[in-house]
Amino acid sequence: MTSRDSSSPAYDVDPQVARAPKVLLHEHLDGGLRPATVLELARETGYDALPADDATDLGRWFRESADSGSLVRYLETFAHTVGVMQTPDALRRVAREEVLDLARDGVAYAEIRYAPELHLERDLTLEEVVEAVNEGFREGEALAREEGRRIRVTALLTAMRHAAMSREIAELAVRYREQEVSGFDIAGAEAGYPPTRHLDAFQYLARENAHFTIHAGEAFGLPSIQEALTWCGADRLGHGVRIVDDLTVDGIAYPQWAAEHDQLPDVRDVRLGLLAAYVRDKRVPLEMCPSSNVQTGASASIALHPITLLKDLRFRVTVNTDNRLMSDTSMGKEMTLLVRDAGWTMTDLRWVTINAMKSAFIAFDQRLALIDEVIKPGYAELT
Numbered sequence: 001m002t003s004r005d006s007s008s009p010a011y012d013v014d015p016q017v018a019r020a021p022k023v024l025l026h027e028h029l030d031g032g033l034r035p036a037t038v039l040e041l042a043r044e045t046g047y048d049a050l051p052a053d054d055a056t057d058l059g060r061w062f063r064e065s066a067d068s069g070s071l072v073r074y075l076e077t078f079a080h081t082v083g084v085m086q087t088p089d090a091l092r093r094v095a096r097e098e099v100l101d102l103a104r105d106g107v108a109y110a111e112i113r114y115a116p117e118l119h120l121e122r123d124l125t126l127e128e129v130v131e132a133v134n135e136g137f138r139e140g141e142a143l144a145r146e147e148g149r150r151i152r153v154t155a156l157l158t159a160m161r162h163a164a165m166s167r168e169i170a171e172l173a174v175r176y177r178e179q180e181v182s183g184f185d186i187a188g189a190e191a192g193y194p195p196t197r198h199l200d201a202f203q204y205l206a207r208e209n210a211h212f213t214i215h216a217g218e219a220f221g222l223p224s225i226q227e228a229l230t231w232c233g234a235d236r237l238g239h240g241v242r243i244v245d246d247l248t249v250d251g252i253a254y255p256q257w258a259a260e261h262d263q264l265p266d267v268r269d270v271r272l273g274l275l276a277a278y279v280r281d282k283r284v285p286l287e288m289c290p291s292s293n294v295q296t297g298a299s300a301s302i303a304l305h306p307i308t309l310l311k312d313l314r315f316r317v318t319v320n321t322d323n324r325l326m327s328d329t330s331m332g333k334e335m336t337l338l339v340r341d342a343g344w345t346m347t348d349l350r351w352v353t354i355n356a357m358k359s360a361f362i363a364f365d366q367r368l369a370l371i372d373e374v375i376k377p378g379y380a381e382l383t
């Protein structure tokens with residue numbers, strides 16, 4: 001059996017990192033399947049377009065195809081995961097396994113997002129999609145508990161930015177807010193699809209006192225971030241990595257400085273533009289996904305990824321997986337890479353974990369309880 005899931009990674013997660021409690025705010029349900037599950041679901045549901053028929057080959061295909069340097073090509077790989085997630089049983093299984101894999105990775109709290117509108121090919125209703133995924137999440141939590149691991153998962157409902165269903169999906173998120181749906185998101189190709197196309201959905205959510213994040217500043221730069229925050233009112237930014245376009249180093253625009261240097265700048269030489277200052281002053285959470293950004297070309301390497309500079313500048317940075325299948329990653333791996341390649345310490349990891357918990361879309365008292373009862377004691381035990 002060649003099944004590869006995040007409980008048996010092919011790389012070495014640092015043993016201390018493995019034991020650390022983790023919080024994950026940015027992970028796509030349809031980007032986190034086990035390769036063996038994709039194969040089995042394809043067989044069961046009659047999906048015959050998979051590019052490989054062995055789990056190892058299929059895992060490699062996803063990673064290599066996602067390594068294109070372009071977000072648009074990266075996103076093409078999702079046809080094959082979404083393709084096998086069109087029945088209630090398939091959705092439930094994928095959701096259940098993701099929760100279990102995250103629990104085994106040390107995740108104590110996760111917000112997992114998916115786009116209900118992508119799962120309607122076989123006549124499911126939007127409600128049936130949400131309910132199947134929710135059932136899977138609850139089953140996953142229960143299975144994790146049986147293994148002695150405590151995890152809580154809530155859902156974020158995503159609308160695709162090129163489509164026209166955002167208002168409907170926003171209403172769906174509000175309708176399920178008492179059933180562990182904690183917020184809303186927009187995703188998909190960024191260039192050409194500004195968040196203001198979905199203003200109606202965001203204004204509706206604001207009127208309903210609901211929470212939302214927006215993928216912004218990943219494949220497109222500052223205007224996308226500016227719109228997401230000041231026009232749309234996003235609570236958090238998905239990625240937001242391009243906020244560094246608004247920094248200068250010794251008077252030189254950061255992108256230009258970075259192109260000429262093989263290292264990160266000294267924070268004392270960095271100045272913030274108005275938008276970057278706003279993001280930092282307002283403590284806007286940045287859901288950063290290092291490996292994913294290297295694959296889509298938003299960053300040259302983990303060592304040079306702006307997440308380290310933004311951490312040192314005390315932006316409200318969080319560490320996330322984005323898509324464990326496409327990036328062949330896990331929370332443990334992202335954190336290990338930051339320690340190994342970018343000089344991060346356990347104190348940094350504790351800080352971003354608390355940042356993430358503070359920025360979650362669940363109630364304040366519940367966030368505080370997780371910080372005081374799980375994260376702080378978990379890190380204290382490591383030393």
Ligand SMILES: O=c1[nH]cnc2c1ncn2[C@@H]1O[C@H](CO)[C@@H](O)[C@H]1O
Nearest residue numbers: 028075078113114115158187188215
């Ligand atoms: O990093 C990303 N940027 C933008 N869109 C993404 C990213 N990862 C996944 N999706 C898109 O979100 C949909 C719902 O989960 C996925 O099907 C994919 O098209």
Ligand SMILES: [Zn+2]
Nearest residue numbers: 028215238322
């Ligand atoms: Zn994403």
